[in-house]
Amino acid sequence: MSTAEIGSPWLEIRDLRVRYDAADGPVHAVVGVDLTVARGEVLGVVGESGCGKSSLARAVVGLLPGNAAVTGGRVRVGAHDLSAASPARWRELRRTELAYMPQHSAAALDPLRRVGRQFADVLRAANGRVSADEVHRVSSELLEAAGLRDVPRVLRAYPHELSGGMAQRIALCVALARRPSVLVADEPTSGLDLTVLRKVMEMLRQRCRSEGMAVVMVTHNIGAVAQYCNRVAVMYGGAVVESGPVSSVLGDPRHPYTRALLGALPRRGEPLALLPGVARVSRDGAPGCPFRHRCPVGAADPGLGEGCANEPTTLRMVADDHAVAGLCAHGDALEREAS
Amino acid sequence: MSAPTLDPPVAPPPAAARNRLRWFAENPLVTVCTAVVLLVLVGSFALPLPYDPEGVDATAVLQPPSATHLMGTDQNGSDVFSRVVAAGRTDLTLAIVATLVATTAGVVAGLLASKRNRVAGAVMNVLDLVQSFPLLLFSVILVSLAGNNLGAVVAAIVVIGFPSITRLVRSEALVVRELRYVEVAESIGVSSARTTFRHVLPNVAGVITAQFGIMLGRSLMIIATLAFIGVGVTAPTPSWGAMVRAGANVIGNGVWWVAVFPGLAVVLVMFCVNLAADGVQRSLGRQR
Amino acid sequence: MTAALAIEDAVKTFGGHRALDGVDLVLPPGEALGVIGESGSGKSTLARAVLGLHPLDSGRIRVGGLDVRTGDRAVVRELRRRVSMVFQEPRESLNPRMTIAAAVSEPLRVHEPGLGPADRRRRVLEALDLVSLPAALAERHPGALSGGQQQRVSIARALVTQPTLLVLDEPTSALDLSIQAQVLTLLRRLHAELGLTYVFVSHDIDAVGYVCDRVAVMLHGRIVECAPTEQLLTGASHPYSKELLGAALSPRPA
DSSP, rough: OOOTTTSEEEEEEEEEEEEETTTTTTEEEEEEEEEEEEEEEEEEEEEOOTHHHHHHHHTTOOOOOOOOEEEEEEETTTEEEEEOHHHHHEEEEHHHHHHEETTGGGGSSTTTHHHHHHHHHHHHHHHSSOOOOOOHHHHHHHHHHHSSHHHHHHHHHOOOGOHHHHHHHHHHHHHTTTTOOOOEEEEEETTTHHHHHHHHOOOOOOHHHHTTOOEEEESSOHHHHHHHHEEEEEEEEEEEEEEEEEEHHHOOOOHHHHHHHTTTTTTSSSSSOOOOSOOOSSOOOOOOTTTTTTTTHHHHHHGGGHHHHHHOOOEEEEEETEEEGGGGGTHHHHHHHHO | OOOOOOOOOOOOOOOHHHHHHHHHOOOOHHHHHHHHHHHHHHHHHOOOOOOOOTOTTTTSSTOOOOOOSSSSSSSTBBBHHHHHHHHHHHHHHHHHHHHHHHHHHHHHHHHHOOOOOSSHHHHHHHHHHHHHOOHHHHHHHHHHHTTTTTHHHHHHHHHHHHHHHHHHHHHHHHHHTHHHHHHHHHHTTTOOOHIIIIHHHHHHHHHHHHHHHHHHHHHHHHHHHHHHHHHHOOOTTHHHHHHHHHHHHHGGGTTTTHHHHHHHHHHHHHHHHHHHHHHHHHHHHHHO | OOOOOEEEEEEEEETTEEEEEEEOOOOOOOOOEEEETTTTHHHHHHHHHHHTTOOOOOEEEEEEEESSSSHHHHHHHHHHHEEEEEOSOOTSSOTTSSHHHHHHHHHHHOOOOTTOOOHHHHHHHHHHHHHTTGGGGGGGGGSSSSHHHHHHHHHHHHHHHHHHHEEEETTOOOTHHHHHHHHHHHHHHHHHHHHHOOEEEEEEEHHHHHHHEEEEEEEETEEEEEHHHHHHHHHSOOOOOOOOHHHHOOSSOO
16 A cells, blocks of 8 residues: 555545444444544543443454444455455455454464464565564564563563563564554553553554554553554444544543443542443434433433434534534533533 | 543443343343243143143044144053153253253362362263263163162263263363462462362353253253163153154054154253253453 | 551562562551552552461561451451452453353352342342442343453452442543443442541552542562552652652643
């Protein structure tokens, strides 16, 4: 693929929909998501368990489980529309352009192959013949950048000889080795100690910039997003309820759910925001703000209710590149509540 | 002192009986197969026997199926239908009793062996010792030495069957014992026996159910095999294996009914038992 | 006054690795102590050692004057009644085949076997009420509950025998933020209203800071610093404490 300029939109997701056929009926896990990630940019996708963020990640790399399917929308990488890609085309793209790092990726390493061989495998799958020296050079450089000590020993090791945190970092390095243009990482930092997490994120951000990679990072760690992502998308009930630059969204959250999520971060001496009810999944994929059943703004102003139930999940711009779903884009209800 | 609740209203729990019914509705194969096996079992006890299954009638030897003899007669002039039904009584009862004993022994031994103590080590040593014998051969010899009594058949099946059940229950119980709620029980001070019965056993119950089905199939097979080679249930008591054996001698002469009907009975029951056990196992796999 | 928990020079080795390397700690009744550290610092081992789940190689742990390391079964029982533990994974901490009522009543069956069914039922409902769970949940199985409800059931089970000390090992690490908020709010309320004494072990400095009066920082099986929460958060003195607190990720964008 041609190297587009840093900052130009590279990964484009338009009105993406994913449906699961669960034992007790269909579940609409993703209900019309629009997102764009530029080269050299890290997009953080946050939200709680079951909000659809992992399904979104898997749909982008064409790796949904067997009982799930993309039921609408488009995914583009550069000039390539992936919506109509055949399974063979998907595989080819995943060998070269698209890298995916699943949750608990330490377990994704092949237990029977030494770490060095796993680097060789992905490099050769992507580029054909690659010399052993080249494999060694690329892998050593990545592992050192990820803060792993005694790299020659690590390269000779089998995955079971490594700690979980080490294996997780290695999995990320393996994903980066073939220099993909898009990296989709699902919880790449969960379970890592803070000092290690910082190293990993610094490496990821640095690679992202130097390679012009578009990175989608699914996480529940708001702190990691605040410190290391350029942009953030907040998901609830399969929809993006708010997205934009990290400073704008986290600094000036507009959607009631984003506010509730940030209000649940413990700050000593301040009461925590407690949400009534429980998150629920969409059974019918119908429009309407997915958060309306628990929304404190809606509860305070019943007049909003009908509008929230009919509002499509499309985003509206409230500030430069800062978009909010539905009625809640009009901050007046929120302002009223605040005053 | 209770804080305002954040929880949505609680729906009443689904009735346990309805849950079980739903499980059967979701696993039609298991339901149908279990029903067929039960039908055969009930049938073999409830169906009237038109003739004495052990009766000899020199005037009606090797008659083909007809209105008077639904499945024909054998070399002794006995009614094959009566013998197939009567054989079902013996074979199925033997198989169920043997399976119950083998499963119970296997579950108890497996649970004991899943602990970390000396008893567990002893259980595993006994198991290794037992399994180092060629068990089927041994059971043939033992059953014939014991004068072909049915208790010996049950004992043989138990000895052949319980080691694999023990190993399976042990390996499942070892997994459960590593789970957090078992550690919680330990932290509460729950006794070891109570932990085993309240926490470990219910969580390996599904595997035991599937094993019961598999073992039932194996038991039927062993009984039929033993009878086929002439030990265990022996003439004149009817058994499917012995009947197939007897029929095999004459099948070359175009007399197919003596061997085929008891053969079909064995195949039908084995097939359904195994399919049901498979279905239970697959349903367990889905739950994980 | 006898300390709720007194640990003296606790040492525990796993195959040559010193998980606990001389830990000293005293916890007065009514105090909420946080223990923070990175993976492998020995904080979980310490939590389990207090319960006697990891017997020490040397040193002594006493709970309200009772020595955890004892051969006496009656003392072990009494200890199990006085100290309760809440684990990280709420889903895995509950037997999927037991109803909530059965799970919460289990400590009562063990420690107060004389209790009749009606009294047991009343105590279970009181415990559920304590963690703000509706009584209607009692007959449900854990699978029907949310993660936050499950963790509150674990806490109700831990409190039903009215222990003098609660040990929580990463109780919120596997939970979503909104659910963590429920659990943290509950702990603060129990601490304020009942004077609950607890040890909260976590790698999450923000969560620990939110619910604890005092915080101990662990490194390589030792406590390198133990100070009142405010003091530690604003001016840690040990270099490792400074490093650990400095690595925390602020959710406010730079």
